Amino acid sequence: MRKAREESGQFLAEGLKIVTEAVELGHAPKILLYGKDADGHPLLTRAVAATEKAGGEVIEVNREILEKIAKRDNPQAVLAVFDQRFTPLQTLEPQAAKVWVGLHRVRDPGNLGTIIRTADAAGAGGVILVGDCCDPYSVEAVRATMGSIFAVPIAKAAEAEFIAWRDRWPGSVVGTLLTATVDHKSADYRRPSLVLMGNEQAGLTPELAALCDVNVKIPMRGRADSLNLSVATGIMIYAAGD
CATH class of the missing domain: 3.30.1330.30 (Ribosomal protein L30/S12)
Structure with a gap:
């Protein structure tokens, strides 16, 4: 529990x-x-x-x-x-990796575990949990990481703490929005990139979207109008980190 x-x-x-x-x-x-x-x-x-x-x-x-x-x-x-091991937000070193992941109010432990695993595979610097997120150390989340829970630094912060810390980020902060006009492949990513993703239902809040240097969209070419959060985050990790 x-x-x-x-x-x-x-x-x-x-x-x-x-x-x-x-x-x-x-x-x-x-x-x-x-x-x-x-x-x-x-x-x-x-x-x-x-x-x-x-x-x-x-x-x-x-x-x-x-x-x-x-x-x-x-x-x-x-x-x-x-x-459990959480890395204090203030001790993160952005230049240690090309890409990092921020998750705001993620609710599904399977999604969270899969994102941690993907971040590990892509060589991301770490995962930052912003606001009221599900527990990365739940059995379901740990199971989905396939062991990456031990390899990826995980930080957590309240919204106000993250907003204040974001001002010191040396590269691009990138969000995803359905209303964005910039394609995720053509955005100008300045490394290190911080990919900021919203929760499964609502996406990024207007407040956090406003923190981003650029908001991008992942094109939907079929009948589906959205992607699973872990899939969308994986696409963005590789787009911003390569």
């Missing part, structure tokens, strides 16, 4: 692949749970060693316990609890 995650500062990750990714990136589990099916796997052996070295707890459990924790009938054989 989100309340418990916020109180503990921890979160749950599922699967040996994600746990291995975490360990390789220097995130040791606080608690590592594994079932009989994973026992003896060399990657599990590494994860166990990393957990114990960091003072974490390693527990072998049965399938019923894995199902209850994962809340699914076919759970992964490895589950782990990690500490």
Whole structure:
């Protein structure tokens, strides 16, 4: 539950692949749970060693316990609890990457996780959550990142904090609007670019759209009049970062 995650500062990750990714990136589990099916796997052996070295707890459990924790009938054989890590907004270094992502009031954890994964794949500097966003450390979001939750810096800020910080951004801040007249492929992006996306239903608010140096549109050539947020964000990440 989100309340418990916020109180503990921890979160749950599922699967040996994600746990291995975490360990390789220097995130040791606080608690590592594994079932009989994973026992003896060399990657599990590494994860166990990393957990114990960091003072974490390693527990072998049965399938019923894995199902209850994962809340699914076919759970992964490895589950782990990690500490959450948020990067303070003021410590971000814009010049560290060509493109960054800002998300305003994103509501769907699957979208958020997919965007984090795409940002990782594209070499983006990080993801900034603005305003009341869904939790990037929810089980659904973490699952959708496929391990990128451990690779991509994540910052969060209230609207007022973000607006004040935006004035110091050295490159372009780019938004997407259905009413924009500039094509996303032809916009003049000054690196580093900060791609600012609104939520799934309403898009960017007028206040945040006004913060952008340029607002662009992604052409709709078929019958659909809009794109899924994670797809649209992926298109913009590559357009602004290449």
